Amino acid sequence: MLMSNKGRLARLHYLAGTYRVMSPGDHVICAVTGARIPLEELRYWSVARQEAYAGVEASVRAERG
Numbered sequence: 001m002l003m004s005n006k007g008r009l010a011r012l013h014y015l016a017g018t019y020r021v022m023s024p025g026d027h028v029i030c031a032v033t034g035a036r037i038p039l040e041e042l043r044y045w046s047v048a049r050q051e052a053y054a055g056v057e058a059s060v061r062a063e064r065g
Contacts, residue, residue, distance in 0.1 A: 012052070014045045030054035032062050 010025030019042075027036050031051035035058075044053040046062065053059040 010039060012045075014047050014050050014052070016047055019045065028052040030058055032058040 008025035011023035
């Protein structure tokens with residue numbers, strides 16, 4: 001039986017310029033805003049903190065602390 005990843009939270013390992021899927025899913029959660037980010041829209045993350053961000057503003061907020 002095939003399992004659908006739709007609606008499931010993905011677990012990723014963030015690398016420089018890419019990421020590795022550790023557990024399949026279709027989205028991650030922004031570490032700053034709590035927003036759901038579809039994987040096809042994921043553009044911002046921190047390799048050092050292993051966090052995803054919903055956009056550039058959230059990324060800057062995380063960087064500033």
